[in-house]
Amino acid sequence: MRRPSDLGAVRRSRGGSAGGPPGEGDSWPIFRVMADDGSADPAALTVPDAELKELYRRMVFSRQLDERMIALQRQGRIGFYIGAIGEEATVLGTAAAMEPADWIFPCYREHAAALLRGMPLPVFLAQMLGNAGDLQFGRQMPCHEAWAPGRFTSISAPIGTQIPQAVGAAWASRIRKEPMVSLVYFGEGATSSSDFHTGLNFAGVNKIPTVFVCRNNGWAISLPREKQTASETIAQKAVAYGIAGERVDGNDLLAVHAATRRARARAAAGEGPTLLECVTYRLEGHSTSDDPKAYRPSEAVEPWRKKDPIPRLRAHLAGRGLLSDEEEAALQAAAKEELQKAIRDVEALAAKPALESMFEGVYADMLWQQREQLEEARAAVAADPRVGDPRHHGS
Amino acid sequence: MRRPSDLGAVRRSRGGSAGGPPGEGDSWPIFRVMADDGSADPAALTVPDAELKELYRRMVFSRQLDERMIALQRQGRIGFYIGAIGEEATVLGTAAAMEPADWIFPCYREHAAALLRGMPLPVFLAQMLGNAGDLQFGRQMPCHEAWAPGRFTSISAPIGTQIPQAVGAAWASRIRKEPMVSLVYFGEGATSSSDFHTGLNFAGVNKIPTVFVCRNNGWAISLPREKQTASETIAQKAVAYGIAGERVDGNDLLAVHAATRRARARAAAGEGPTLLECVTYRLEGHSTSDDPKAYRPSEAVEPWRKKDPIPRLRAHLAGRGLLSDEEEAALQAAAKEELQKAIRDVEALAAKPALESMFEGVYADMLWQQREQLEEARAAVAADPRVGDPRHHGS
């Protein structure tokens, strides 16, 4: 009989660990490169300076995007938003560590990864609006984007479903002997889902090249991590699947990037999948539908605000003379401007996609049901404009 | 980054370990009390002599039952059978270690546990026949018995579903502050199922008093254990749920019993659930529908035949002077006779339960659909006796 706390007897990490773990549990070592103040051992740096600055710019952009979208939602200009405030280092550090041919299976907070994969900002914004510019024809809620040219798959709401899918995609490439590693995102809440279990188990048995990225942001809507699982860490769940597990400071972009590279390298070398736990924090509500004050004291958040990954990377860059105050101001301003312009352009598009788009794409070709029902819908709309009018509701 | 093999660095077991592990994987210690020849350290014995003899008798009875039922199936007298040949020590050692008020959630090989819990043999046999004596009205295939007076729940075929149910039942007792520990059986194949994951996770978070018994018999129909999971042991899956895990020689009745007692004691003390891996072997086909020759060389089975739990316990008892050859012969004969008589009696009952039993019990009271459809079925049967005749089939 052995208890999980016995695990504490073994502590190892490939990359070394600077400072103690920022989160709960200490039986599994946490990998860090940057200290809280942004300083780092120069020997541990693996990201080229230019790329690092670009990732910093993207983190800033991601933050501004989230803030702007939340504002738009409050103004009633979009219906819903769910973002990554506080989790930017996790999202960008992992995505940037992958190769272009790799597939990314998002959860729903990885908009920065979609943009990194080349999704044009206006296309992204049109999905937020679900208007005539939306490549997905207004079929899904905001924040359910897909971007096939960047191998960024189609977001859906049911938790965990993307996990075995990511395994299947990597499996397909391996069968064809193509070098591809898939990466899949999910929250620590999703580790309770059935599909987390099946995905990791299938990958373990078949040594599928998949990097499983758990954004452990401490909360699943109102549920704190310790109500989600009794395991002290998420990384140790790898033991159940006979796969590698690693725990990393998710607010340390350098650590996240390095750990993801390692996991990717193992996968590509045929050594199997890795469960990568990125310890971070959801600084805001779950989404614009949520008010965390009902379940989370703001004191709980304060320590994490101090660990914000953006100022931390800024301090790192500044400390190394890679980012001046002027550059910082310029990239903040550029982000603001790009967003403003794109929002203006996209809001100018027709508010609704065409009626037939509701019936197309259910199948490769419409069946008779969709064809007949499209005619039915057309006739109804033509006969009575109130058909599509939200104000005309019973009750 | 830590690989599961690092787990080998920690080896502990509360009960001590006699001899090496009989199965694959050695990163998790295996608990044994009896050596292969039946000898055991007298200090390690925990089951009173009389109880031990009675458990031996039940193991013998279980073996005879299985063999007899397989024969009946071959003769077309029952439709299907799935038994526990080779796994008797696991089934009886665990069940016997529980208290009468504890609930048992079976998988489908634990008939010996049903009988231990007081299910009368004729009632059990009537379920095999699905005839007029079947308390379940011939509604389920053979080997899907239920025995509520013994808190032995209702077997169903879908794999894994009973696992969270066992957690719920124990939870209910804890809420009412009643001392009850539930025990749930499943195979190592079932550890891949969704419900294994949710069951253990729910139990872990809430410290539910449940003993999870995995009968690791090496096979899930045609799939060997290593195709089911890449974890070296099943016990180590406990790490993912922050619960206790223990690995025991499942062909060693004394070890199984002692380990189950320990797990039960922890649960009852509020220390939470245990995943108990009983390492055993499926000596026969999966069921009477299966022919293992298509996927399993008989050489693979031979070493395990030598570890048969019944001769092993017999040697133990004989070595301690607790079982003479005459006693052995007598209990074999008694089992045979009891079986013969019960089969004869039960086969004498009407072959079919009443027609209305098909419509009753869907709901507490029939809805209009069942009432109307019963009349419809009655009229159809009355009008044409071929309605219930299997020979009159299209094609």
Added chain:
Amino acid sequence: MPTFNIIQAVNDALRLEMRRDPSVVVLGEDVGRFGGVFRATSGLFEEFGPDRAIDTPLAESGIIGAALGMALNGLRPVPEIQFADFIFPAMDQIVSEVAKYRYRSGGQYACPMVIRTPYGGGIRGGSYHSQSPETHFIHTAGLKVVVPATPEDAKGLLLAAIRDPDPVLFLEPKRVYRAAKGEVPEGEYTVPLGQARVTRAGHQVTLIAWGAMWHEADLAAREAEAEGIDAEVLDLRTLQPLDVDAVVRSVTKTGRAVVVHEAPRTCGFGAELAALIQERCFLQLEAPVARVTGFDTPFPYTLENEYLPRAPRILRALRQTVAY
């Protein structure tokens, strides 16, 4: 009598029943401390504690599986599925286990429970926060399916469902969660399962609806009246067991029927109603039973009002059916 919306009515029913019967517990994602994402279980954690207002990990099959075990062992669980769209991970536990437990065990065991879940569109929820999955569960013998349309019914039906000996799927129409307000009797009362409500008497055509769509049907019937169409409106309230007598009685009188539901048309409950009506009222029928339903597509986001079978489309069907 206080004026409640449906959430308040549900909350009131849960609180009263938990006070009355110590075996009643609620469980699900965010239902405990937070009181549910729609606040339907608000205050129960404070009053009854974490043992009876239970936050669970994120796994619907675990929620239903655990609820089943609780029910076997004497509790009366009321599990919540956060949105009906997320019931599918629990499908196996519901269809294979909850629905069949009494039957397969020969009545040795039973697992009464009420699975509460907000369902339906009209809140800009897109494909995964809008669906109406009732067909799956009506088709599954062993389950009952209840859908209130008003606060008064929500409370009375929920109390009846919790006391019912069979497992019940209780679908709460989330579009009218707050919009539907009404006087709700204080204290305990039950609205019996299996009884439809004639909410408007008429003789020309029978209009059958439930949940949020009953409100649309009601509006359409009022508009139809202005055009001289006299529709009888039925709020089914319970889909399984269906109040088939009420349906047959009305259609026998009117000779015409229009059925409304949000779920996609093909194999929706409207098909069963049409089949039953033509089986039982064949000689009285003067027009085909018409179906005004969601379309055979996933639930869309931007065009949800075009998708939903709201009053203007119902009105059209009434006109066509009456003119047939």
Added chain:
Amino acid sequence: MPTFNIIQAVNDALRLEMRRDPSVVVLGEDVGRFGGVFRATSGLFEEFGPDRAIDTPLAESGIIGAALGMALNGLRPVPEIQFADFIFPAMDQIVSEVAKYRYRSGGQYACPMVIRTPYGGGIRGGSYHSQSPETHFIHTAGLKVVVPATPEDAKGLLLAAIRDPDPVLFLEPKRVYRAAKGEVPEGEYTVPLGQARVTRAGHQVTLIAWGAMWHEADLAAREAEAEGIDAEVLDLRTLQPLDVDAVVRSVTKTGRAVVVHEAPRTCGFGAELAALIQERCFLQLEAPVARVTGFDTPFPYTLENEYLPRAPRILRALRQTVAY
């Protein structure tokens, strides 16, 4: 032409298509080395190796989830669910993901696959090895649903399904897996999805069935003929998309229809057929559309022959419908 049973026909189709198209893979529990518990994938592991005849762990949601990922990335997976009764753990992947992937992504992605699974009763399989869950999937827009009744169709429909751009649920009638034998053309051919087969011309009543029940319908029609009842028999072959024209054409001619299926009656596909027929053939109908179906209970073990809508019950319904 060789004489095959349905298992052999399925096996032949899989082998041919795996030879022709390297992107086709089969996966599931026991489908690899063992060749499937019904031997439908027998020999594929030997010929195509473990990368294309894949044994998976025991988790249906993993099988379908992995298949979905494979399909996104260019493979043509043919996952097997060992018995249709065990499809429910995969329900979320099928209903929420497979069915909606193309639509929700605006056509950026698609996940064509064929989910093969033996279904239906009559093999003494009891509640969990006998069910007919087609309703759930016909109701789910985005999926096609195919059910062969003969070896020739099994092969041709399966080849068409694998080449189809949409996800297909392929239900194999296991009662006649071996019993239904027939000549099967060698080499590749397809039977187009969405086309019913008139297996017997008649003018008095239309008898609609599929899968194993088509054999019962056929027998009943032959027996009915002896009584002077002239039934036209349709084997639907594809349930989604339904060949509605063939149905309407036949019922317009006969004025009467009897639908047969194994699944429980309430919300079974018979309800949809009845609804459609009364919508489209209202003025031609001379009797209510009759349903001969499984009952609204779990599938029983001992009384399965009483439960199944076999020839004697179908014959009764034909007589009643013709006499109406």
